[in-house]
Amino acid sequence: MNRPQAVSRALILFYLSLVLGLVRSWLEYDRLALLASAQGGGTAVILVQAFSFAIMIGLFLAIGWRKNWARWVLVVFMVIGLPLAIKPMIDTFANEPVSGGIGVVQWIMQLVGLVLLFSKPAREWFKKPAKPVEPIAATIGGNP
Numbered sequence: 001m002n003r004p005q006a007v008s009r010a011l012i013l014f015y016l017s018l019v020l021g022l023v024r025s026w027l028e029y030d031r032l033a034l035l036a037s038a039q040g041g042g043t044a045v046i047l048v049q050a051f052s053f054a055i056m057i058g059l060f061l062a063i064g065w066r067k068n069w070a071r072w073v074l075v076v077f078m079v080i081g082l083p084l085a086i087k088p089m090i091d092t093f094a095n096e097p098v099s100g101g102i103g104v105v106q107w108i109m110q111l112v113g114l115v116l117l118f119s120k121p122a123r124e125w126f127k128k129p130a131k132p133v134e135p136i137a138a139t140i141g142g143n144p
Helices: 005-035 042-064 068-095 097-117 120-127
Strands: none
Touching: 005 042, 005 068, 005 097, 005 120, 042 068, 068 097, 068 120
C-alpha cells in the first residue's frame, strides 16, 4: 500500500514548519543568546536548537517510514509543548512580532499535520505492516 496523500501532506507541513523554525531562529538569535547568556549564550542557543531540529527530523523520517510510534511521540510533544509555548510566544510577539506571526503559522501547520496523520487513510496505512526490506547484497545480485 502506497503512502496516503494525508501522510505526505502532513510531512510537507511538518518540514515547512521546520524551515519556518529556522527563519524564526535567525530572527530571534540575538534575543535568545542574551537570555541564554548564563548558559553559554549563542553557543547554547545553537546547540539546543540543533538538537531539537535533529529530533524533529528523526521523527518526521520515522513517520515517513511508517513507524506508528513516531506519530504518537509527536502527539506527546505537541500536548506538552503547546501549553509551555504560550508564554514565550506572547513574549515573542512583544519583542519580534514577525517571528511571533511565523510561530502561529507553525502551530497551525503542525496541528493540521497531526490531524492528517490521524485521518482514516493514515490510520489504516500505519496499521498495515511495512514491506520487508531485502538485504543490500540481494539487491545487487550477491548472496547475503
